Amino acid sequence: MTMPSIPPSNGAAEFGSALLDPEAGTPDGLIGPDGLHAPKRFNVYRNNVIVSLCEALGETFPAIKSLLGDDYFNALARAFVARHPPQSPVLMWYGAEFAGFVDAFPPLESYPYLADVARLEWHWLQAYHAADKTPMDPGVLGGIAPEEVGAVRFEAHPATALVISRWPVLDLVRVNRFEPEANLEISLQEPQSVLMTRPELDVDLYLLRPGGDIFLKALSSGETLGEAAARAQAEFAEFSLSDCLSDCLSSGAFTGVEIDR
Amino acid sequence: MLSDPAQNKSSRVEAAILARAGAGLKPEHIAEILETRADIGFFEVHAENYMGAGGMPHRQLEDIRKDYPVSLHGVGLSIGGETALDKAHLQRLAELNKRYEPGLFSEHLAWSTHDTTYFNDLLPVPYDQATLDRVCDHIDEVQDVVGRRMLLENPSTYIAFERSTMSELDFLKAIARRTGCGLLLDVNNVHVSCTNHERSAEDYLSEFPMAEVGEIHLGGHAPDMDDAGRPLLIDAHDREVDEAVWALYEQVIAHVGPVPTLVEWDNDIPAWPVLLKEAQAADQILARHRSANYRQAV
Numbered sequence: 001m002t003m004p005s006i007p008p009s010n011g012a013a014e015f016g017s018a019l020l021d022p023e024a025g026t027p028d029g030l031i032g033p034d035g036l037h038a039p040k041r042f043n044v045y046r047n048n049v050i051v052s053l054c055e056a057l058g059e060t061f062p063a064i065k066s067l068l069g070d071d072y073f074n075a076l077a078r079a080f081v082a083r084h085p086p087q088s089p090v091l092m093w094y095g096a097e098f099a100g101f102v103d104a105f106p107p108l109e110s111y112p113y114l115a116d117v118a119r120l121e122w123h124w125l126q127a128y129h130a131a132d133k134t135p136m137d138p139g140v141l142g143g144i145a146p147e148e149v150g151a152v153r154f155e156a157h158p159a160t161a162l163v164i165s166r167w168p169v170l171d172l173v174r175v176n177r178f179e180p181e182a183n184l185e186i187s188l189q190e191p192q193s194v195l196m197t198r199p200e201l202d203v204d205l206y207l208l209r210p211g212g213d214i215f216l217k218a219l220s221s222g223e224t225l226g227e228a229a230a231r232a233q234a235e236f237a238e239f240s241l242s243d244c245l246s247d248c249l250s251s252g253a254f255t256g257v258e259i260d261r
Numbered sequence: 262m263l264s265d266p267a268q269n270k271s272s273r274v275e276a277a278i279l280a281r282a283g284a285g286l287k288p289e290h291i292a293e294i295l296e297t298r299a300d301i302g303f304f305e306v307h308a309e310n311y312m313g314a315g316g317m318p319h320r321q322l323e324d325i326r327k328d329y330p331v332s333l334h335g336v337g338l339s340i341g342g343e344t345a346l347d348k349a350h351l352q353r354l355a356e357l358n359k360r361y362e363p364g365l366f367s368e369h370l371a372w373s374t375h376d377t378t379y380f381n382d383l384l385p386v387p388y389d390q391a392t393l394d395r396v397c398d399h400i401d402e403v404q405d406v407v408g409r410r411m412l413l414e415n416p417s418t419y420i421a422f423e424r425s426t427m428s429e430l431d432f433l434k435a436i437a438r439r440t441g442c443g444l445l446l447d448v449n450n451v452h453v454s455c456t457n458h459e460r461s462a463e464d465y466l467s468e469f470p471m472a473e474v475g476e477i478h479l480g481g482h483a484p485d486m487d488d489a490g491r492p493l494l495i496d497a498h499d500r501e502v503d504e505a506v507w508a509l510y511e512q513v514i515a516h517v518g519p520v521p522t523l524v525e526w527d528n529d530i531p532a533w534p535v536l537l538k539e540a541q542a543a544d545q546i547l548a549r550h551r552s553a554n555y556r557q558a559v
Contacts (some may be wrong), residue, residue, distance in 0.1 A: 033459040089337025127312025
């Protein structure tokens with residue numbers, strides 16, 4: 001009887017899990033020049049891993065870091081890294097679960113807006129690296145027969161994202177990230193929903209008019225212009241289709257249209 | 262409007278990297294580099310920073326690539342890993358090679374991924390037969406998929422493995438012989454590892470297979486202490502190149518002649534002129550040892 005061949009292990013599993021667990025000891029078989037066990041030497045790796053990943057998260061979520069302060073942020077980031085270590089060597093894709101983690105982090109439950117700020121920052125980074133594509137000419141819509149306009153579906157730019165929030169998420173990221181000098185009075189009572197896109201190289205953020213979030217969410221889920229407008233109007237009587245549509249078109253959030261016939 | 266990738270290639274300088282000094286490319290330096298038309302041999306980028314689909318990083322790298330040759334340096338492939346190479350990641354490396362036509366392409370003798378978890382550090386491997394076989398298989402796969410010879414960088418290490426059965430030098434020589442890959446000689450890593458393991462850096466360098474060296478790295482390290490209070494150097498890339506490393510570098514260049522040389526500075530990044538000055542210091546050493554046999558890139 002032959003045994004199945006087991007690929008020889010260099011102990012990476014034990015080495016790796018000890019890196020992420022400060023309570024774990026030092027794996028066996030690691031030595032200094034005297035041949036003795038060398039926990040402090042192993043801790044150089046442990047420190048490199050944790051600190052570099054916390055720094056990466058700090059670069060992705062600078063507004064969260066500014067809101068919480070460096071010490072709190074680093075403690076939060078450490079807890080996140082231990083629970084959700086990266087699954088790819090491309091760190092621009094690391095942190096997708098961070099907003100959800102913040103939302104469910106019991107010590108932060110009295111700061112419910114933080115998760116939406118994290119969500120906006122996550123989408124910002126994805127928009128920054130999204131594929132290049134030329135936005136549609138807003139005039140295209142004018143060339144469509146009036147009876148067909150309601151049946152138009154929009155194709156979103158790869159960088160387009162929508163952040164719907166019950167909190168002043170745009171003001172919070174402006175003050176804590178993009179415009180630290182801005183003298184903004186932030187009212188936590190003011191819900192803000194944000195349209196994000198990147199027609200060329202810079203990521204643009206737009207505060208949506210009332211009902212705009214419902215409208216854009218419907219459009220991005222594939223509804224026609226007519227369906228999306230009706231939905232926004234039904235939920236929000238003052239919804240202005242022409243204003244909202246012209247904002248979206250001039251932002252460059254769409255790259256093209258198709259018409260249901 | 263957006264640039265046309267097909268048109269980009271014709272407006273670029275030659276891809277080949279001459280035996281001059283280069284610097285690690287940092288986004289915060291790019292505007293000044295282009296404005297001042299910095300006189301420098303090449304720029305090296307970390308491949309993983311250019312794996313997004315589009316946007317500013319690609320535009321900036323294309324702008325640099327128009328005026329300078331570029332070296333592509335992977336930091337996340339985990340060639341020393343126990344698990345199989347990440348096929349999607351390898352494909353991305355191949356695409357970047359095609360897109361930017363880098364004059365040099367390198368990765369590390371280290372691991373950073375196990376199963377699917379990525380540790381974002383260059384972790385050490387034991388020098389034994391099983392690891393050697395695995396590393397060689399991985400390098401064969403890389404050279405096959407990317408379609409070119411790669412350079413493998415000697416590591417900075419802080420610990421040794423009890424189970425190692427050969428020296429780092431024998432391990433590197435065997436890899437180069439079996440896979441045909443070239444070597445990236447990081448002189449700072451030699452100084453760091455030799456100090457940390459109480460070996461002689463001069464001896465290490467005198468036995469290094471210099472014929473396979475296609476590029477040299479220089480960088481700064483941070484001093485620390487180990488469990489027994491012995492000096493422990495950390496490969497921090499956060500300061501100027503140490504005097505001891507400059508001295509070793511000059512010995513290498515005096516011995517083998519000019520080789521493309523990169524100065525790395527990845528943390529506490531200084532103003533551009535400070536990094537340029539480091540590269541110029543390397544260039545001066547290269548110039549001192551330039552002879553009639555001006556050595557082209559490998």
